[in-house]
Amino acid sequence: MPRKADRKTVIKTPDIRTVAAVAKVSIATVSRTINGSPLVSERLSKRVWQAIKQLNYFPNTHARTLVSGRSRLLGIIVENITNPFFPELIQSFEEIAVANGYEILVSSSNSDPEVLTNCVRRMLERKVEGVAVMTFGEEEPILDQLTHRNVPIVLAEFKLDDPKASTILLDYSTGIHAAVNHLAALGHTKIAFFAGPHKLHSAITRENDFRTAMQAAGLAIEKHWIIECNHTLKGGVAGYAQLKNFPVRPTAIVCSNDMIAIGVLRAAYMEGLHVPKDLSVIGLDDIDFAEFTLPPLTTIRLSRIDLARAAFEALRQQAEDPGDPHMQREFLVSTSLVVRGSTSTPRPKDSAGLSA
Amino acid sequence: MPRKADRKTVIKTPDIRTVAAVAKVSIATVSRTINGSPLVSERLSKRVWQAIKQLNYFPNTHARTLVSGRSRLLGIIVENITNPFFPELIQSFEEIAVANGYEILVSSSNSDPEVLTNCVRRMLERKVEGVAVMTFGEEEPILDQLTHRNVPIVLAEFKLDDPKASTILLDYSTGIHAAVNHLAALGHTKIAFFAGPHKLHSAITRENDFRTAMQAAGLAIEKHWIIECNHTLKGGVAGYAQLKNFPVRPTAIVCSNDMIAIGVLRAAYMEGLHVPKDLSVIGLDDIDFAEFTLPPLTTIRLSRIDLARAAFEALRQQAEDPGDPHMQREFLVSTSLVVRGSTSTPRPKDSAGLSA
DNA sequence: GTGAAAGCGCTAACAA
DNA sequence: TTGTTAGCGCTTTCAC
Numbered sequence: 001m002p003r004k005a006d007r008k009t010v011i012k013t014p015d016i017r018t019v020a021a022v023a024k025v026s027i028a029t030v031s032r033t034i035n036g037s038p039l040v041s042e043r044l045s046k047r048v049w050q051a052i053k054q055l056n057y058f059p060n061t062h063a064r065t066l067v068s069g070r071s072r073l074l075g076i077i078v079e080n081i082t083n084p085f086f087p088e089l090i091q092s093f094e095e096i097a098v099a100n101g102y103e104i105l106v107s108s109s110n111s112d113p114e115v116l117t118n119c120v121r122r123m124l125e126r127k128v129e130g131v132a133v134m135t136f137g138e139e140e141p142i143l144d145q146l147t148h149r150n151v152p153i154v155l156a157e158f159k160l161d162d163p164k165a166s167t168i169l170l171d172y173s174t175g176i177h178a179a180v181n182h183l184a185a186l187g188h189t190k191i192a193f194f195a196g197p198h199k200l201h202s203a204i205t206r207e208n209d210f211r212t213a214m215q216a217a218g219l220a221i222e223k224h225w226i227i228e229c230n231h232t233l234k235g236g237v238a239g240y241a242q243l244k245n246f247p248v249r250p251t252a253i254v255c256s257n258d259m260i261a262i263g264v265l266r267a268a269y270m271e272g273l274h275v276p277k278d279l280s281v282i283g284l285d286d287i288d289f290a291e292f293t294l295p296p297l298t299t300i301r302l303s304r305i306d307l308a309r310a311a312f313e314a315l316r317q318q319a320e321d322p323g324d325p326h327m328q329r330e331f332l333v334s335t336s337l338v339v340r341g342s343t344s345t346p347r348p349k350d351s352a353g354l355s356a
Numbered sequence: 357m358p359r360k361a362d363r364k365t366v367i368k369t370p371d372i373r374t375v376a377a378v379a380k381v382s383i384a385t386v387s388r389t390i391n392g393s394p395l396v397s398e399r400l401s402k403r404v405w406q407a408i409k410q411l412n413y414f415p416n417t418h419a420r421t422l423v424s425g426r427s428r429l430l431g432i433i434v435e436n437i438t439n440p441f442f443p444e445l446i447q448s449f450e451e452i453a454v455a456n457g458y459e460i461l462v463s464s465s466n467s468d469p470e471v472l473t474n475c476v477r478r479m480l481e482r483k484v485e486g487v488a489v490m491t492f493g494e495e496e497p498i499l500d501q502l503t504h505r506n507v508p509i510v511l512a513e514f515k516l517d518d519p520k521a522s523t524i525l526l527d528y529s530t531g532i533h534a535a536v537n538h539l540a541a542l543g544h545t546k547i548a549f550f551a552g553p554h555k556l557h558s559a560i561t562r563e564n565d566f567r568t569a570m571q572a573a574g575l576a577i578e579k580h581w582i583i584e585c586n587h588t589l590k591g592g593v594a595g596y597a598q599l600k601n602f603p604v605r606p607t608a609i610v611c612s613n614d615m616i617a618i619g620v621l622r623a624a625y626m627e628g629l630h631v632p633k634d635l636s637v638i639g640l641d642d643i644d645f646a647e648f649t650l651p652p653l654t655t656i657r658l659s660r661i662d663l664a665r666a667a668f669e670a671l672r673q674q675a676e677d678p679g680d681p682h683m684q685r686e687f688l689v690s691t692s693l694v695v696r697g698s699t700s701t702p703r704p705k706d707s708a709g710l711s712a
Numbered sequence: 713g714t715g716a717a718a719g720c721g722c723t724a725a726c727a728a
Numbered sequence: 729t730t731g732t733t734a735g736c737g738c739t740t741t742c743a744c
Contacts, residue, residue, distance in 0.1 A: 013505060015737055026715045031739055039713060061481045062418040062427070063737035066720045071418070082644060087443045091464065103478060106462050108447065122459060125417045145412075149369060233648045266648050288438060292589045292622050294650045371721055382731045387723060395729060419721035422736045 014055040023051035034059060065127060072102050074315055075123040075131035077116070081108040083231065083259055084287040085304065089134060092308035100316065102129075109135050111199075117142050124149060130315030134307075136202035152318030154311050157201045159330075166314040168307065168331045170202065172284070173209045175300035175335030179254055179282045180213035182298075182337060186345045188252040188280060192225035194239045194264065196256035203231075206256050206284065225250050229260050236263020240271075251279065251346035258283035258290050258299055265293055265342065276344035286338055295341030306333045370411040379407035390415060421483060428458050430671055431479040431487035433472070435556075437464040439587060439615055440643040441660065445490060448664035456672065458485075465491050467555075473498050480505060486671030490663075492558035508674030510667050513557045515686075522670040524663065524687045526558065528640070529565045531656035531691030535610055535638045536569035538654075538693060542701045544608040544636060548581035550595045550620065552612035559587075562612050562640065581606050585616050592619020596627075607635065607702035614639035614646050614655055621649055621698065632700035642694055651697030662689045 012018075020027040025044050032040045033048040040048075051057070065071040076093050078086040090106055097104050105126060107119035116135070120142055123131055130152040133143065146153050147164040154166045183191055193210045196203030207226065214221050224246045229235035239260065243249060255261040261283030268275050275281055275295060283290060283299035290297040310331035317327050368374075376383045381400050388396045389404040396404075407413070421427040432449050434442040446462055453460050461484060463475035472491070476498055479487055486508040489499065502509050503520040510522045539547055549566045552559030563582065570577050580602045585591035595616065599605060611617040617639030624631050631637055631651060639646060642657035666687035673683050 017737080027738080028715055028717095028740080029713085032714090035739080041713060044714080058477065058481055060422070060483065060737050062421045062483060063720085064739075065418045066416070066422055066722085067737080067739045069720075081443045081447050082440075084438075084440060084443075087437045087440075090462075091437050094463075098474070098478075103461075103482070105459070106446075107450075118454070121414065122454075125414055126459075127416065127418060233645075262648060266650060269650050289589075289645070292618060294622060294625050373721080383722080384724085384731060384733095385729090388730090391723085397729060400730080416721050419736085420723075422721080422738090423723045425736080 014057040016057075016059070018055060019048065019051045019057050022055060023047040071127040071129055073105055073126055073128045074102050074312070074319075075105045075107070075119075075126075075128040076311070077107050077109055077119050077123075077131060077133050077135060079108065079135045079137060080110055080231075081106070083257075084289055085257070085259075085285045085302075086134070088288065089304040089308055092305045093132065093312060096308055096312045100312070102312075102316075109137075111135070111137060113142065117145075120145050124151065129319040130154070132311040132315060134311070136200050152315055152322075154314040154331075156307070156311075157205060164318065166318065166327075166329045166331065168310045168314070168333055170205070170302065170307075171332055171334040172202075172206050172300070172302075173212070175284070175302070175337055176206065176209040176254070177213040177216065178337035179298075179300055180210065180217050180219070182339065182343065183252045183254070183280060183282070184217045184219060186280070186343065188346055189219055190222070190225075190248070190250040190252070191219060192222070192227065192243065192250035192253045194236065194253055194255040194260045195226060195228050196231045196260070198228055200231075203228075203256055210254060222248070222250070229256070229263075231257045232259050233263040233266070236260035236265075237267045238263075240264050240267035252281070252343070253279065254282045254284075256284060258285040258287045258297060261297055261299065261342075262289070262293055265295075265297070269294075276342050277347055280343040280346070282337075282343060284335075290338075291340070293342070298340045298343040299338055300335050301338050302335050303333065370413040372413075372415070374411060375404065375407045375413050378411060379403040427483040427485055429461055429482055429484045430458050430668070430675075431461045431463070431475075431482075431484040432667070433463050433465055433475050433479075433487060433489050433491055435464065435491045435493060436466055436587075437462070439613075440645055441613070441615075441641045441658075442490070444644065445660040445664055448661045449488065449668060452664055452668045456668070458668075458672075465493075467491070467493060469498065473501075476501050480507065485675040486510070488667040488671060490667070492556045508671055508678075510670040510687075512663070512667075513561060520674065522674065522685045522687065524666045524670070524689055526561070526658065526663075527688055527690040528558075528562050528656070528658075529568070531640070531658070531693055532562065532565040532610070533569040533572065534693035535654075535656055536566065536573050536575070538695065538699065539608045539610070539636060539638070540573045540575060542636070542699065544702055545575055546578070546581075546604070546606040546608070547575060548578070548583065548599065548606035548609045550592065550609055550611040550616045551582060551584050552587045552616070554584060556587075559584075559612055566610060578604070578606070585612070585619075587613045588615050589619040589622070592616035592621075593623045594619075596620050596623035608637070608699070609635065610638045610640075612640060614641040614643045614653060617653055617655065617698075618645070618649055621651075621653070625650075632698050633703055636699040636702070638693075638699060640691075646694075647696070649698070654696045654699040655694055656691050657694050658691050659689065 016027045016030050019030045033045050094104050109116040133155050147162040152164045156168050159167045195207040227239045229239035283297050286299045286301035290299050372383045372386050375386045389401050450460050465472040489511050503518040508520045512524050515523045551563040583595045583598050585595035617637050639653045639655035642655045646653040646655045
């Protein structure tokens, strides 16, 4: 045992036996007391709790997990912890989990399948009881590692045909329609869409919803104005640069996420364009930052709290009532438009100052 | 055993015994093989690895931890995962940890002592081998829960007199001096400081360094211009509002962190002031966002990677060579000025447009 | 109600 | 080199 002792007066970490000895009961009684078994008499229970307090004891999770088969650990895998959307999501997820006696293991896959494989494996080793896969991506192949081992998973936006998998459907449609209608009502007709990378399901869904919304609003789509970007600030800047290649420019841009939108804000500023007078910009997510951009960003809100709640709920159900036939397997999270300062009517003379 | 079986054809998760049986060796040999013991003959090792692959086996971390006393888990507690500085820090910390065979448990304390107590307890239950306390705060009282149990900790900015505690000293001084000198060289004499909350060590250190730097530059400090803010966007906005109460206004503001600075940018914009012509702003941290604010933020860079590396190193040392007398107990992370677009010479006519 | 005892899956003595 | 075996700290039958 190389890990403790050697220094004198090192207090041995109290274990269940220590508590039992101090309380003068069996370890079974200590265990029952801790786990709130109704079988323990009040007299003994009191003695046990007192011993616990006195020794500042708490149970060893690993031992507990080993014997009970329940780790009370939930995994959450995000695409990129550096996009503010995800920390906000993680924070909500953690709060809910902790409030329900679970803990979480966080990993970001950085859209790298190899990293993802590693995450999954480490989570499996830690015997997580469920994993929320919030990558919005295309990584299903690896995920059956999880479902094959009977680990519940919940995916955003993607239905996996497996009894252990649930899905959170994101109703982008409502928000995107609202956004397009908002723009149309302001008098915009030339609207671009900065899409996310096509390898993400969410990006494709968002783009499709945009197309549908445009059609519904009776607006034509200029194919050069649908631009694929990374979901990052730099992606927005790069997308904006592409726009310059075409002689006619849009008066408004709807972006697949807020980071792109903020990149666009920046690029437009650098070019000397005024947002919203010269160009209206709409984001998607409503990250905390969106309220503080210059100008404040009009955006489609996707509630992290709702998403986190749905993810937790899906996992908890599967973990606690694995056989339940009435289990809810699909959850819906909706979106809504938040109008701030980055949208307005276009300049009177339609594309004034906007041609390349 | 309520947790598996009952449904037919559920494949039992393979354990070390399964592997041993398939490879026709003892479980000890399997264990040795996995752990890279040199004692295993190549012949058997090959058989074992093949069985492992075939069964898609991996060891149960909890069992491992229980018997070996080593969890290979490191905790990191941050103040607020919603400040982009921290996700960036966590990401670096995780990468380094994973690369070294560790995993991490993340918690944010939200500056709430009760939440912190809970974090610490949960980490203790999970038998973390060390905790990086990146709260920059004043929460020592709870931390001896950790050191008393012989869990190494590393603190930012605060020295705890305990053999198990190490410290990362942040050399703000260099960066802050550079910032003040930069401003002075541009011709600013009226410089404000938006400090962080005084309950944070880091905030106080930064403020003191600012005072020293001002003195060194031969500049007077106007006490109304040292304003205490939260380290958030809203904090910056609120601080800016306070500034308006005084008839004379500074031409430059140094902020205790980037979030405050971004809040200031926003508030100045709302007031119709131009940054940097009317007001120069300097942040601290250099979060990824800083490059993308309008205008891009001049800021004092505090490397998350360096910080994460130092934190990991401190913990690893303590975990792996607990008795080593030559152990490094203090680490230094430096700062440097990154000049971008939010600073310039003040308007010729000293405070033009700046009086309230 | 309570306690004794059997293991959860693994590592590390100790034997061979 | 390899195998046997005793636990790690806990939960959970099963007796009492």
